[in-house]
Amino acid sequence: MMTNKQTANSAGDGAILECSGIERRFGGIVAVTGVDLVIQQGEIFGLVGPNGSGKTTLTNAITGFYPPNVGTVRLAGKDITGTAPHKVATLGVARTFQNLALFNGMSVLDNILLGRHIHMKPGVMRTALYWLAAQREEIENRKIVEEVIEFLQLESIRHELVDGLPIGLKKRVELARALVAEPQMLILDEPMAGMNQEEKGYMSRFILDARAERGVSVLLIEHHMDVITGICDRMLALNYGEMIASGIPKEVVKDPRVIEAYIGGSHG
Numbered sequence: 001m002m003t004n005k006q007t008a009n010s011a012g013d014g015a016i017l018e019c020s021g022i023e024r025r026f027g028g029i030v031a032v033t034g035v036d037l038v039i040q041q042g043e044i045f046g047l048v049g050p051n052g053s054g055k056t057t058l059t060n061a062i063t064g065f066y067p068p069n070v071g072t073v074r075l076a077g078k079d080i081t082g083t084a085p086h087k088v089a090t091l092g093v094a095r096t097f098q099n100l101a102l103f104n105g106m107s108v109l110d111n112i113l114l115g116r117h118i119h120m121k122p123g124v125m126r127t128a129l130y131w132l133a134a135q136r137e138e139i140e141n142r143k144i145v146e147e148v149i150e151f152l153q154l155e156s157i158r159h160e161l162v163d164g165l166p167i168g169l170k171k172r173v174e175l176a177r178a179l180v181a182e183p184q185m186l187i188l189d190e191p192m193a194g195m196n197q198e199e200k201g202y203m204s205r206f207i208l209d210a211r212a213e214r215g216v217s218v219l220l221i222e223h224h225m226d227v228i229t230g231i232c233d234r235m236l237a238l239n240y241g242e243m244i245a246s247g248i249p250k251e252v253v254k255d256p257r258v259i260e261a262y263i264g265g266s267h268g
């Protein structure tokens with residue numbers, strides 16, 4: 001279990017994300033309650049739980065989509081509780097969504113470029129007087145985008161519309177869009193849903209490499225326990241909105257409460 005010492009960690013001692021006592025209600029429904037979570041810089045941290053256990057609600061509380069009713073969220077020591085989603089993004093948190101959020105009718109490249117918008121200055125872009133600055137900004141944007149395209153091996157499909165791509169590639173494009181924002185913290189909501197074993201292997205490798213080469217810390221929501229035990233440093237399991245176990249994945253997945261939650265839930 002997470003100790004008081006860990007949850008009390010604060011900026012400067014390596015925590016990138018700290019959630020304390022998070023509760024979020026929707027009308028009479030308590031979607032999440034009493035959740036404490038500390039992710040250290042460079043950690044890949046797994047979040048599991050059956051359908052409806054509160055995983056997405058917790059990420060929405062962190063990213064400001066649905067601020068918590070109770071509790072605090074700190075990013076690199078700074079209190080960001082209730083900060084608007086676009087501001088949280090500019091502070092260095094990027095996410096991918098359970099149900100893909102790509103723009104159909106647009107190419108792979110254009111979808112990825114959209115991930116740079118938090119770093120673009122529209123005022124500068126529009127003002128002819130500052131065309132040089134804008135040009136420099138554009139070159140910088142393209143450089144990062146090209147790096148990420150190469151990193152995620154999307155070169156051969158860069159001009160294809162995202163519409164017809166298989167799910168595995170769509171998920172990879174979404175990861176690319178999140179990475180070009182150059183986040184400190186990446187929140188991935190079921191990035192391997194619908195993938196076969198080989199595709200899961202690729203995606204796992206990309207997540208590990210993103211940490212190694214781009215220095216991101218990762219909060220990974222995932223139902224595939226082999227992926228959680230394979231690439232996560234630590235993990236947290238939720239059930240009915242509450243923490244039921246946390247710690248080293250190989251130990252947590254053997255916890256009877258976690259097994260029971262999954263057998264009882266629809267992912268058993």
Ligand SMILES: Nc1ncnc2c1ncn2[C@@H]1O[C@H](COP(=O)(O)OP(=O)(O)OP(=O)(O)O)[C@@H](O)[C@H]1O
Binds near residue numbers: 052053
């Ligand atoms: N916007 C909302 N309005 C009302 N209830 C909500 C809302 N979002 C989530 N809930 C409820 O909160 C609870 C937790 O849902 P949540 O989507 O966070 O679970 P989850 O673990 O992410 O599930 P899944 O694996 O299906 O994505 C559920 O009972 C859900 O119905």
